[in-house]
Amino acid sequence: MAGGALVALLASVAVSYVSDHRAGEKSLTVPAPTAAVIARGAYLARLGDCAACHSLPARPAFSGGLRMRTPIGAIYTTNITPDPSHGIGRFTLADFDRALRFGVAKGHTLYPAMPYTSYYNTTPEDVAALYAYFKYAVPAASVPNRPSDIMFPLSMRWPLTFWRWLFAPKPSPFAPMPGMTPEVAKGAYFAEGLGHCGECHTPRGIFLEVRAATVADGPAYLSGAVIENYFAASLRSDGPGTLGEWSADDVTQFLLTGGNTRGIAFGSMSDVITHSTQFMTSEDAVAMAKYLKTLGFPNAAAQAPFVYDATEHSALKNGDASKPGAMLYLDNCAACHRPDGMGYERVFPRLSGNPIVQAPNPLSVVSIVLEGSRTPRTGAAPAQFTMPGFAWRLSDQDVADLVNFVRTSWGNQASVTTVDAVTRTRSSVR
Amino acid sequence: MRQPSLFDRRRFLLGAAPAVTIAALGVSACAQRNGHTDPSTYSPTYFSAAEWVFINAAVGRLIPAEEGGPGGVQAGVPEFIDRQMELPYGHGAYFYMKGPFLPDSPATLGYQLRYSPREIYRLGIAAANLATQESQGKAFALLAPVDQDSFLERMEKGDVHFPSVPSLVFFGQLLGNCKEGYFADPLYGGNRGMLAWQWIGFPGARADFTDWMDQAGRIYPYGPVSISGVRA
Amino acid sequence: MAERKKPVDAVIIGYGWTGAIMAKALTDAGLSVVALERGPALDTSPDFEYPRIADELKYGVRGDLWQPLAKETVTVRHTVNDTAVPYRKYGSFILGNGVGGAGVHWNGMVWRVSPEDLRFRSHIEQRYGKAFIPKDMTIQDYPVTFAELEPHFDHFEKVCGVSGIAGNLRGHIRAGGNPFEGARGDEYPTPPLPEIYFGQLFDKATAELGYKSFPLPAANSSVAYTNPYGVRLGPCNMCGFCERFGCFLYSKASPQTTILPILADRKNLEVRTGAYVTKILRDKTRTMATGVRYIDENGSEVEQPADLVVLSAFQLHNVRLLLLSGIGTPYDPGSGKGVVGKNYAYQMSSGTAVYFNEDVEINPFIGAGAAGKRAIDEFNSDHYDHAELGFIGGSLILAGATGGRPIDQMMLPPDTPAWGTGWKAAVRKHYGHSAPIGTLGSVMSYRDRYLSLDPTYTDGHGLPLLRITFDWHDNETRMAAYTAAKIEEIVRAMKPEKQATALIRPGDHYDVRFYQSTHTTGGAIMGSNPGNSVVNRYSQSWDLPNLFVYGASAFPQNFGGAPTGLLAGLAYFSAAKIRDFYLKSPGPLVQA
Numbered sequence A: 001m002a003g004g005a006l007v008a009l010l011a012s013v014a015v016s017y018v019s020d021h022r023a024g025e026k027s028l029t030v031p032a033p034t035a036a037v038i039a040r041g042a043y044l045a046r047l048g049d050c051a052a053c054h055s056l057p058a059r060p061a062f063s064g065g066l067r068m069r070t071p072i073g074a075i076y077t078t079n080i081t082p083d084p085s086h087g088i089g090r091f092t093l094a095d096f097d098r099a100l101r102f103g104v105a106k107g108h109t110l111y112p113a114m115p116y117t118s119y120y121n122t123t124p125e126d127v128a129a130l131y132a133y134f135k136y137a138v139p140a141a142s143v144p145n146r147p148s149d150i151m152f153p154l155s156m157r158w159p160l161t162f163w164r165w166l167f168a169p170k171p172s173p174f175a176p177m178p179g180m181t182p183e184v185a186k187g188a189y190f191a192e193g194l195g196h197c198g199e200c201h202t203p204r205g206i207f208l209e210v211r212a213a214t215v216a217d218g219p220a221y222l223s224g225a226v227i228e229n230y231f232a233a234s235l236r237s238d239g240p241g242t243l244g245e246w247s248a249d250d251v252t253q254f255l256l257t258g259g260n261t262r263g264i265a266f267g268s269m270s271d272v273i274t275h276s277t278q279f280m281t282s283e284d285a286v287a288m289a290k291y292l293k294t295l296g297f298p299n300a301a302a303q304a305p306f307v308y309d310a311t312e313h314s315a316l317k318n319g320d321a322s323k324p325g326a327m328l329y330l331d332n333c334a335a336c337h338r339p340d341g342m343g344y345e346r347v348f349p350r351l352s353g354n355p356i357v358q359a360p361n362p363l364s365v366v367s368i369v370l371e372g373s374r375t376p377r378t379g380a381a382p383a384q385f386t387m388p389g390f391a392w393r394l395s396d397q398d399v400a401d402l403v404n405f406v407r408t409s410w411g412n413q414a415s416v417t418t419v420d421a422v423t424r425t426r427s428s429v430r
Numbered sequence B: 001m002r003q004p005s006l007f008d009r010r011r012f013l014l015g016a017a018p019a020v021t022i023a024a025l026g027v028s029a030c031a032q033r034n035g036h037t038d039p040s041t042y043s044p045t046y047f048s049a050a051e052w053v054f055i056n057a058a059v060g061r062l063i064p065a066e067e068g069g070p071g072g073v074q075a076g077v078p079e080f081i082d083r084q085m086e087l088p089y090g091h092g093a094y095f096y097m098k099g100p101f102l103p104d105s106p107a108t109l110g111y112q113l114r115y116s117p118r119e120i121y122r123l124g125i126a127a128a129n130l131a132t133q134e135s136q137g138k139a140f141a142l143l144a145p146v147d148q149d150s151f152l153e154r155m156e157k158g159d160v161h162f163p164s165v166p167s168l169v170f171f172g173q174l175l176g177n178c179k180e181g182y183f184a185d186p187l188y189g190g191n192r193g194m195l196a197w198q199w200i201g202f203p204g205a206r207a208d209f210t211d212w213m214d215q216a217g218r219i220y221p222y223g224p225v226s227i228s229g230v231r232a
Numbered sequence C: 001m002a003e004r005k006k007p008v009d010a011v012i013i014g015y016g017w018t019g020a021i022m023a024k025a026l027t028d029a030g031l032s033v034v035a036l037e038r039g040p041a042l043d044t045s046p047d048f049e050y051p052r053i054a055d056e057l058k059y060g061v062r063g064d065l066w067q068p069l070a071k072e073t074v075t076v077r078h079t080v081n082d083t084a085v086p087y088r089k090y091g092s093f094i095l096g097n098g099v100g101g102a103g104v105h106w107n108g109m110v111w112r113v114s115p116e117d118l119r120f121r122s123h124i125e126q127r128y129g130k131a132f133i134p135k136d137m138t139i140q141d142y143p144v145t146f147a148e149l150e151p152h153f154d155h156f157e158k159v160c161g162v163s164g165i166a167g168n169l170r171g172h173i174r175a176g177g178n179p180f181e182g183a184r185g186d187e188y189p190t191p192p193l194p195e196i197y198f199g200q201l202f203d204k205a206t207a208e209l210g211y212k213s214f215p216l217p218a219a220n221s222s223v224a225y226t227n228p229y230g231v232r233l234g235p236c237n238m239c240g241f242c243e244r245f246g247c248f249l250y251s252k253a254s255p256q257t258t259i260l261p262i263l264a265d266r267k268n269l270e271v272r273t274g275a276y277v278t279k280i281l282r283d284k285t286r287t288m289a290t291g292v293r294y295i296d297e298n299g300s301e302v303e304q305p306a307d308l309v310v311l312s313a314f315q316l317h318n319v320r321l322l323l324l325s326g327i328g329t330p331y332d333p334g335s336g337k338g339v340v341g342k343n344y345a346y347q348m349s350s351g352t353a354v355y356f357n358e359d360v361e362i363n364p365f366i367g368a369g370a371a372g373k374r375a376i377d378e379f380n381s382d383h384y385d386h387a388e389l390g391f392i393g394g395s396l397i398l399a400g401a402t403g404g405r406p407i408d409q410m411m412l413p414p415d416t417p418a419w420g421t422g423w424k425a426a427v428r429k430h431y432g433h434s435a436p437i438g439t440l441g442s443v444m445s446y447r448d449r450y451l452s453l454d455p456t457y458t459d460g461h462g463l464p465l466l467r468i469t470f471d472w473h474d475n476e477t478r479m480a481a482y483t484a485a486k487i488e489e490i491v492r493a494m495k496p497e498k499q500a501t502a503l504i505r506p507g508d509h510y511d512v513r514f515y516q517s518t519h520t521t522g523g524a525i526m527g528s529n530p531g532n533s534v535v536n537r538y539s540q541s542w543d544l545p546n547l548f549v550y551g552a553s554a555f556p557q558n559f560g561g562a563p564t565g566l567l568a569g570l571a572y573f574s575a576a577k578i579r580d581f582y583l584k585s586p587g588p589l590v591q592a
Helices: A002-022 A035-048 A050-054 A093-102 A124-137 A158-167 A182-192 A248-257 A268-275 A282-292 A311-317 A326-332 A363-371 A396-407 A419-429 B009-014 B028-033 B049-062 B077-085 B117-136 B145-157 B167-183 B192-200 C017-028 C056-062 C115-128 C146-160 C197-208 C315-325 C421-430 C474-494 C564-582
Strands: A067-070 A073-076 A225-227 A230-232 C008-013 C033-037 C074-077 C269-273 C276-282 C289-295 C301-311 C351-355 C374-376 C395-399 C434-441 C450-458 C464-469 C498-502 C547-549
Touching (some): A002 A158, A035 A124, A050 A268, A093 A124, A230 A363, A248 A282, A311 A326, A326 A396, A396 A419, B049 B117, B077 B117, B077 B167, B145 B167, B167 B192, B167 C056, B192 C421, C008 C017, C008 C289, C017 C301, C017 C564, C033 C301, C197 C395, C197 C474, C276 C301, C276 C315, C301 C315, C395 C474
Parallel strands (some): C008 C033
Antiparallel strands (some): A067 A073, A225 A230, C276 C289, C289 C301, C351 C498, C374 C395, C450 C464
């Protein structure tokens, strides 16, 4: 029995070894690194937001070192500067491509914290441009890589190979779905690929694999997911709590400036906007927006639009704060978000009809009430607005009452938040 | 034109009995939230026992319990003053306290004494008790209320001679801190239960009148809220 | 031995309104700039956050956002023959501290002078004759005109999102605005906020008397607004915690809410807080500034060399630093010689408190520093005939409280007992049913009103404090009495239960114990030649062509109104000249 298990184990390791060493394309033509190619690579690196994980503020750009928690221990991002010893200075284009799209580097499969599961669709030209950028334009930094905190035997890599087999999309250059306009196809290429939206916005299964990788995979794709202490909204247009009320222009504005008249970015998305999407060309942002607006039921346009309801505002304006949570709203929120729930355009987000406020999972709302939030600073919107946290001022019951008020007022219709949910969130944000 | 609202708190308070206790007003929960203690159980940090007796007696006359609304003692003003004495304010940290001191400068040029608030209280209370002892054979706190009032009036005018801090300076310090303690946010130990805010109709830390800017002349219907989020 | 920093193109002393305006202008031009601020870094978050900012005791009474007097204050005396004593506790005026300076906790009133205010001496002489001006009144004309400054007033108003109604739009007098204002090139950037209830009562009363009331121009944008720099401003909700407090809504204009967001990522700007400048340094010939010396937050002396020095440290500190640095000749009131410290002036404040019966819901807590208030300009400046009156100047008359904060803004009739059951009954009766009409009155400059260094008292570093020699002159008390009578007429038309006027009467001395105004002016005045001023029309020092001094220190006398609009306009006017001429060819911009 034990012997059989041991043989199976050894076979698995061997198979994994072979697979990792054979992954990738055999031969790739390396184009000349012209200024245009390098600029394209720099642009794509922004789109892929490599800096988000590989660049830390106090260290040389792209020298890694960001600590990322996994269920089995912390891992640290690697040095991807062209340093020959610690970075990717000795990588050939094939090596680079293998890491980026196949998730295999230095003889083993990468933890899928590196979103190769999204980057898999990058075209050969774009891979080459990225390679040229990292090899020729990024300064080499002799910063050693920090080994993970994962203890043996959990630190063995071979199970990742199996994970990659089972769950990673087959690396192949992006192919548009039938009926996609070239513009929407370009948007899909970015969103499904370098933009890696699904890594946060698509729910995951028990093996932490995303339930859907592209629009072709059905309604789970970008349907919203829990990430850290937030619920990342559904980016689809199929009902309340999604982007159904947003136009393509709203989405474009959001990507380029961090907000629109319907909402303002928070949490990790603030960083994404600040470091990545605000630098998109408007054509690319429009393309991505138009692609996102295709996600939804076929009759998305025919769904009942959001209707503002003035009942709660009228009550407050007339001295009636009898609805549960109304007085809490008046004492904590109304000064900025206004008694009509409309916020103040591009300063304090409106709560009425806001997809995050109406999302089935109230986690973002609860976290923001407890911790506050800060809007992203972008070139187009240089002023930053900060909401203070209210954890010190409100009990768990208060937060539940308040969140329930907000989620059921001014036309919002969303599920009940329990006190237990608040208690759990409070202990995890601490 | 007066438009009654659903909840006219000030009318309610006018009908309330003046001698109501803190517990009966149901503010013990918010007292806990604000770190308040029942006025009868607060133990001073700065004031000695005798000074504490003086403070309570004086505050009880400066803001009495009669005529509706909270009295100063009920509102926790003595606790407020005691706690202020332990803060930088009490030590004079907010004032320029370098010499030379020219106390005979014109009054219009402001405070020119060398005393911090802590010293003003220490010296002033001692001098006041000495004065009442000499003139009426009792410490201030043991005088009848009408005699306490007369003495306070004399101090206010500077008609009592004090050896160090002039009596009107001491009186001014005390009255000023009294009103601060009566009306400041409850987190400082006074304005217990926000009763003083309710008494006058001040909404406290609500700081939002979005809906009321264009309802000029209408009674504002909501009661006060404190910085720590407690509602009256 | 002071640490010597790497030289930069420009160093800015004091990072409030004019410091921020100049930081933007100079970094726009590509200069490397270091801004030194002696106070802390302050920003809406975390420093003015809701609800903790709504703390009257902490910010409105103790003054946690203000300059700590324990470290540095001023001394005050009434006449040259008196001994000045320290301003030990806050009263008469409030001094700013930290990034944003007084621009954080001001009222937000953005006022344009009347055109004649800028040439007041000539105007009065022309209208009433030279003899009309007393010999000891040392008022002067500005060397710059309203027309030259108008585009810069306009720009500052747009930067702040000022709400108001134009009264004179390109020469056309418009209903609802101030008919006395100088011609504006453009409307206000945002419309006025709803007026407070007392403002409505004031409008009715003033209309009956034939006066033209208008909304006080307020640096609180009233609609969703983005300023010319791309910075978005928030909404005012009349929270009643305005002046003395930082704004938690990103609404009251401050350097933080209007300019600093676009400076945040500029690589050629470095801001150092906790940097207390003690001296402006000069070369051996004493004809050029070479930088500054300051004490950093560790207490160490540091030298920052720079080619250009901007002194934007608030009116009082500007003058003090010039005196401490030995720049220019200190003014001597005896001989009348010297210019540094000359022509100090203040603001004449008076007012009438109006007490209504309990049916009138004033809701005083609904208020803002400027928004929602109403004003009339009929009795300001030289808008009315002074021939028979025996004084010059006037007052802007403003209606309404800025809030209803119970410790500091409680309004009780003068016969109210200060304590006891009578006091208690009075606060109950009058709070919520009383309101003030106040004035911002002009104060002329005089031979015997000036600033100098104190011979006795020092700051925390052992440096002499600034000494204010100031008291009221009859011109101002007569003017105040006149406008007070006009206000009483307005109040009678409101038919209140009671009214009470607070007035500084002839013979009353300047009393530092009561808050009046922070509009201290003069001491480094602007003029046509080095004999009569410290700076020229471009705010450039006559002594050191690479030193520019900004703030109300430039005003040769004070007018009826708030100073920020004018001092910002002068800064923008200067910045344009620096950009277009000085940087290309450094040197005196005006031939003396």
